[in-house]
Amino acid sequence: MSKILPELPVYAKTLGIQYAEAQPNHPSAPPILMLAFGKKLSGRPGFLHGGVISALLENAATTALHHTLMQRGTDYNIQQANVTIDFIRGGMDHITFGQGEITRVGRSMANISASLWQDDPDRIIAKAHMHYLISDENEAG
């Protein structure tokens, strides 16, 4: 498994989302993403916008899925079907971290969740679960 994770989407980079480690290549745990607060990310003044929270959750989940699928060693395509987001606490003007968690990755579908936290990893500010469709690279339409 020498492949590195795919580049984050342009919009994620626009927001400032990045991998928390320079070379996130742990075999077991899904990579952690991080996001520094900025004025263009606020909803109410001093709080993270719900859409920004959603973006970090979606990217954390997608990263976790890539991380798992890469270990299979075959080419694949993924397509996100849906997402349900719980906004648990207001996101403050601090650094936010996000990590996905694999519930199940099957041949054609994946159930993934993701959580965000700020200063204290035990105080989750938002949680989401998503479904993804998986297809082989060569069978994608």
Next chain:
Amino acid sequence: MTGKSPQNEIKPEQPKFDIPELFRIFNDFGHGGFLGIKLSEYGRGWAEFSMDWREDLVIDTKSGIVASSAIISMLDHASGFSCWLKRRHYKPIVTVDLRVDYLRPATPNAPIYGRAECHYMDERLNFVRGIAHNGDPEQPIAHTHGTFLTTPMRKKTPA
């Protein structure tokens, strides 16, 4: 859930409920302003926002497809607005949850519209459904459904 009629809770005669002004207040700063969200249409209990295609909002430059999260940002905004438009005055709200079903990728280089309708409201709960589309609501990009909580006015909410 109490048996109270929602009408008892809604006080429509509030002074100075200027929707475009409220939109400007909420769009002058922050992520809504950064995305360049515009108020395109609104009515009692619903609002439609629009957002121009921009290369810094896409998933990758090759496909030019706008990232799903940028669409969520706009629909979160529009959903909150639809609650105020139903209540007919501004009261702080927080998003409790938001469900998004992705039907198709957004069309590259096309503006995106997000229409949200608050279909139920009582003194604390607001349920909002929405769609994102590229100009034809019959060809939706995504369906959304959200729960919003009306909160008491206070200066800073503790985390």
